[in-house]
Amino acid sequence: MSFGKQLASRLSASCAHVAVHKFPDGESLVRVLPVLDSHPIVVRSLHDPNSKVLEILFAADALRRAGAKRLTLVAPYLPYMRQDTVFRHGEPVSQHVFARLLASWFDRVLTIEAHLHRTHRLSDIMPGRSLSTVKEIAAWIRRHADDCFVVGPDSESGPRVRAIAKHAGVPYIVGQKKRLGDRRVRIALPALPQRGRAVLVDDIASSGATLAEATHALRKRGIGRIEAVVVHALFAADAIKRIERAGATRVLSCDTIAHPTNAISLAPVVAAALNRGRG
Numbered sequence: 579m580s581f582g583k584q585l586a587s588r589l590s591a592s593c594a595h596v597a598v599h600k601f602p603d604g605e606s607l608v609r610v611l612p613v614l615d616s617h618p619i620v621v622r623s624l625h626d627p628n629s630k631v632l633e634i635l636f637a638a639d640a641l642r643r644a645g646a647k648r649l650t651l652v653a654p655y656l657p658y659m660r661q662d663t664v665f666r667h668g669e670p671v672s673q674h675v676f677a678r679l680l681a682s683w684f685d686r687v688l689t690i691e692a693h694l695h696r697t698h699r700l701s702d703i704m705p706g707r708s709l710s711t712v713k714e715i716a717a718w719i720r721r722h723a724d725d726c727f728v729v730g731p732d733s734e735s736g737p738r739v740r741a742i743a744k745h746a747g748v749p750y751i752v753g754q755k756k757r758l759g760d761r762r763v764r765i766a767l768p769a770l771p772q773r774g775r776a777v778l779v780d781d782i783a784s785s786g787a788t789l790a791e792a793t794h795a796l797r798k799r800g801i802g803r804i805e806a807v808v809v810h811a812l813f814a815a816d817a818i819k820r821i822e823r824a825g826a827t828r829v830l831s832c833d834t835i836a837h838p839t840n841a842i843s844l845a846p847v848v849a850a851a852l853n854r855g856r857g
């Protein structure tokens with residue numbers, strides 16, 4: 579079931595499909611049904627973002643014209659968060675441009691594990707919240723891998739990995755990552771706990787380089803069983819194969835992006851946040 583349908587069912591709300599017509603030249607035309615609620619919630623995961631972003635803005639305009647007074651966007655995956663500063667002369671801060679664009683159309687944005695680094699909270703850049711998956715991933719570990727240690731591939735993953743390990747009651751380590759290119763990273767791991775099973779946790783897997791390198795480093799140290807758990811399954815075409823070739827026993831993901839690896843459902847977390855927002 580789609581994320582939107584799961585949410586509607588948990589909120590006991592109706593669910594309407596936004597029709598998107600693609601013209602031969604690549605432009606999109608959206609059409610919404612008459613608005614039954616003055617506060618509709620637009621649900622769209624924004625991976626592969628460029629046309630999807632325009633389409634949700636068109637939908638926002640159509641919904642306001644159809645009578646919506648308030649608009650919430652639920653984007654389980656929120657793109658353009660990684661470019662949060664000018665890394666090299668001549669670049670934009672895409673995160674801020676994108677945040678201003680969403681804030682001009684939506685009263686509130688809810689997302690899951692936005693890749694926030696130098697920006698501490700989503701509300702620093704737009705009205706909204708980024709929800710945590712710490713409890714859900716820890717619950718999966720308690721249920722399926724309580725004999726493991728948790729591995730964060732890089733220092734950015736450190737705080738989440740610490741929190742997940744604490745909730746799951748297992749040890750953890752955090753590696754050091756150096757990015758050498760879009761599809762190449764180097765990872766160094768510290769001393770490992772005395773356990774033969776590792777669960778690698780990261781927020782995003784794109785080329786798969788990070789999880790593949792971390793898996794390879796764990797294999798080299800003799801770890802026999804390695805599961806890779808990622809929140810946002812962006813996975814480029816050969817990413818899963820790459821991670822499995824490196825020696826991962828299993829790759830699984832949360833369902834912020836529909837993907838065959840989805841194993842952890844997050845609609846309950848979003849529904850609870852939306853219910854809190856109503857109260």
Ligand code: R5P
Pocket residue numbers: 732734760761763780781782783784785786787788789
């Ligand atoms: C970046 O620091 C993120 O947390 C991920 O580690 C990164 O986006 C993964 O990308 P890739 O799969 O291309 O290594």
